[in-house]
Amino acid sequence: MLSRLFSEVLPDVQRLAADWVEDDESDGCKVKDEHERCHLGDDDLDEPQEGSSRAESEMAGDDDEDDEAEEEECVDENGDKPKKRGPKKRKMTAARVERSKVRRMKANARERTRMHDLNSALDNLRKVVPCYSKTQKLSKIETLRLAKNYILALGEILRNGKRPDVVTYVQMLCKGLSQPTTNLVAGCLQLNTRNFLTEQCADGSRFHMPSSPFSVHPYSYRCSRLSSPHYQSGSSAMNLRAHSYSSGYEGVYLPGGTSPEYNSPDYEGQHSPPVCLNGGLSGKQQESSDNDRNYHYSMHYSGLTTSRPGHSLHFGPSGARSGGAHSENIPPFHDVHLHHDRAPPYEELNAFFHN
DNA sequence: TAGGCCATCTGGTCCT
DNA sequence: AGGACCAGATGGCCTA
Numbered sequence: 001m002l003s004r005l006f007s008e009v010l011p012d013v014q015r016l017a018a019d020w021v022e023d024d025e026s027d028g029c030k031v032k033d034e035h036e037r038c039h040l041g042d043d044d045l046d047e048p049q050e051g052s053s054r055a056e057s058e059m060a061g062d063d064d065e066d067d068e069a070e071e072e073e074c075v076d077e078n079g080d081k082p083k084k085r086g087p088k089k090r091k092m093t094a095a096r097v098e099r100s101k102v103r104r105m106k107a108n109a110r111e112r113t114r115m116h117d118l119n120s121a122l123d124n125l126r127k128v129v130p131c132y133s134k135t136q137k138l139s140k141i142e143t144l145r146l147a148k149n150y151i152l153a154l155g156e157i158l159r160n161g162k163r164p165d166v167v168t169y170v171q172m173l174c175k176g177l178s179q180p181t182t183n184l185v186a187g188c189l190q191l192n193t194r195n196f197l198t199e200q201c202a203d204g205s206r207f208h209m210p211s212s213p214f215s216v217h218p219y220s221y222r223c224s225r226l227s228s229p230h231y232q233s234g235s236s237a238m239n240l241r242a243h244s245y246s247s248g249y250e251g252v253y254l255p256g257g258t259s260p261e262y263n264s265p266d267y268e269g270q271h272s273p274p275v276c277l278n279g280g281l282s283g284k285q286q287e288s289s290d291n292d293r294n295y296h297y298s299m300h301y302s303g304l305t306t307s308r309p310g311h312s313l314h315f316g317p318s319g320a321r322s323g324g325a326h327s328e329n330i331p332p333f334h335d336v337h338l339h340h341d342r343a344p345p346y347e348e349l350n351a352f353f354h355n
Numbered sequence: 356t357a358g359g360c361c362a363t364c365t366g367g368t369c370c371t
Numbered sequence: 372a373g374g375a376c377c378a379g380a381t382g383g384c385c386t387a
Contacts, residue, residue, distance in 0.1 A: 108364060
């Protein structure tokens with residue numbers, strides 16, 4: 001069966017390969033390199049610079065005329081058919097090999113730097129999407145997906161000019177995300193909501209947010225449930241699903257049946273900026289208040305004025321922001337209206353969120 | 356152990 | 372010519 005398959009397919013493959021070789025002959029090195037890569041032994045693969053340098057030196061048109069040497073023949077699998085025409089191959093002298101190695105090393109260094117820059121930009125993006133943890137980073141692809149969803153969600157809020165309920169918000173944020181990321185995001189939302197509610201009810205509306213960007217009823221309901229042990233634990237350890245069931249709060253119920261666990265020591269819901277649904281500060285802010293940083297923030301949301309569900313406090317009035325190393329972290333939201341006595345320094349607040 | 360994620364190397368292509 | 376960008380390949384690490 002297999003042999004029959006080979007006998008039928010192989011000629012076609014060989015013919016296609018031959019066509020391809022002819023098409024690419026003008027490219028000079030490419031066919032040969034590919035050919036060599038296919039047939040190189042392990043020793044050859046350990047020194048990939050060889051093929052690279054050959055290709056590069058050919059492309060560069062080295063002028064070492066005395067290096068002009070025999071044209072290396074590219075022989076097909078049968079070993080009987082010289083394929084190569086095109087530019088003659090130049091023999092690699094030690095000097096040319098050395099130059100090529102240097103070029104390759106420089107190119108590698110540049111590529112590393114480029115990827116590091118890309119990764120640091122991605123890190124900055126992680127910090128401004130609704131779920132951030134230093135120890136449990138979102139993967140690159142999930143970061144991009146969440147960022148996209150976040151932008152769409154904010155755009156939706158602006159377009160509709162009304163507060164979405166948390167169910168809708170979570171659904172928008174988690175659209176297309178993997179189950180673990182969905183759990184994480186929902187956990188961030190749940191924890192921040194819980195923290196806010198705990199504080200709010202504990203100290204008598206200290207962080208009263210008259211204009212939450214979201215529908216109020218879930219919080220009211222949750223607040224009324226604060227006597228539940230779930231809410232009094234003060235720990236991030238909780239089973240979200242059980243929590244949701246017991247509270248009747250389906251907003252973060254996770255489709256897919258997975259019961260998210262947030263009692264992992266690595267989970268840092270507190271680090272998540274802002275998925276403060278209330279638009280205010282969560283546990284960290286309580287600390288800051290206790291440390292004589294008693295800012296009173298309230299976010300106004302109505303019509304085109306919106307608080308940022310995730311990052312409500314990164315801006316001073318009129319969108320002004322403190323400069324410095326974190327400036328890249330701040331998305332260009334200029335329509336955020338803050339109502340507080342004095343503008344909190346961005347770095348300070350950022351430190352609260354991202355300790 | 357398989358699968359996911361990541362860093363790195365590499366060659367090709369395009370642009371300045 | 373050289374740099375930027377891209378995508379494929381590869382190997383390491385981690386987790387379920």
